[in-house]
Amino acid sequence: MDDENEDYNIFNDFDEYKILEPRRTYNTVGYDDKFFCDDLGTKFGNRRDKIINHCKHFLSLCSEYTVMRALQTVKSQNISGIMNYWLNCDLRDIKEKHILESDFYPMMMVQSNEKLKNFGCTLDLHTIKDNDFNNLKTLYNLYDNLYKFNMDVKVNRQQDICKNGCHYKAQCAKVYNTHIDKCPINKNSKFCNELENFRKKYSRDNTCGTCSEVPSLKSRPSEGITEKETAEEMQNPDPILNPVSNESGSDISFNKDYVIIPVTLCIMFGLFLFLFLFYKFTPLGSVLRAKIMKKNIMLNNIDEEENKSVLENYETEHISCGNTPYHIAYHSA
Structure with missing residues (x-):
């Protein structure tokens, strides 16, 4: 079990605390309390006025509690926890935590407990x-x-x-x-x-x-x-936040192929289009076309000469074959 924390023991008499709560903003204090709060405020520099006000409010609340106890409007003696909680609420934005611990809470405890000693109450003030x-x-x-x-x-x-x-x-x-x-x-x-x-x-x-x-x-x-x-x-993990973690290996492979194939086709089409435009509409393309045409003409001429040479050789050989005498001997039976 967690260590017992007395800070939580503040709800048994909550209805009585609510009667006391509106008096948290009272700041009517005697001369001694005023002098005490002014002296305490000097320890907090530019937060002096705020500390003085909280000091007066708290000591005034202690005085109000003693009056209400005397009139039996409030009967609970268990006020240390709720008083400490309210004081922490007021001081939550004070940055000088070390001064609160070393000076404010100890000095406030002495001053407030002096007021409450006749009612069987002892406050334990500290940072929550x-x-x-x-x-x-x-x-x-x-x-x-x-x-x-x-x-x-x-x-x-x-x-x-x-x-x-x-x-x-x-x-x-x-x-x-x-x-x-x-x-x-x-x-x-x-x-x-x-x-x-x-x-x-x-x-x-x-x-x-x-x-x-x-x-x-x-x-x-x-x-x-x-x-x-x-x-x-x-x-x-959440499939919406981390969808890849729920995909199988085949799904991942399929997705990669699904992406690579269209990209490859697009690159090939773009390259073909670039070469076509370069060949068709640029000066270098015109020169290239002229060279290709010239080369094709030369190749055609060479083919014609070769065909002509082959044909002449064929005719010569044919004629030669026609003039060749054949001597065939037949043996009689």
Whole structure:
């Protein structure tokens, strides 16, 4: 199992935290807190004003919490996780991470815990790792939409209470189904456990019955299936993205022939056309034609002379043969 991470323990009393959340932007502080924040801001250069504002907002929120605890508007003592998460949200764009770790969080812890010591609360302020922070944002989004759904139902009791409620439940289902694939059954992590806790809370709520536009929550995938699918994808890549990998050797050979033959024919035709035009319409072609004609005439003359010579020899031999005496003796019986 993954190491226990206390950053995830912020959702048990989420409804009470939502009562406190609007007071995050209050900046009414006493002289001591103002002096403290001004001094802390000097460590951040051109981000000084931003750090001072966040410092005042946070210390004011701690003071508001003590008042609400005294009035019992908020009863939860488990506020360290949610206070640290909200502070990380405010400081996410601060680049001086080393100063936050070395100065800001330790000094803020001392100042804020001094305010909360009478209420049994001790804050542990620190930078939340990026992966955990993104997971917490996902979970916060889920619980926030479910909270808005419940508040909408309470406010609109005399009207159509499900008019807007289904919208929030649809948002819950969309976010949940997007991230549940990260949590196969065999994986035991704080994030996956909190997703499972949310599913149980979400499923228990039947105020609006079944909303037609809300998809069902997906089940956690089987780890074996997930690994099998991954292996199959590696062995059988997408034929659209990598079509060559699915072709047989004969198909590849056929495709090569299919390309080479037309190219060869085109080259031969182009060469023939070039030679024809060169021979027919250029000065060099005219000279070449004249030489060829002259050569043909010479060859014809030679053929005629040879034929004439052969004919004369034949006639001479024929005449000679005609004048040759033959002496044939016959023996009498």
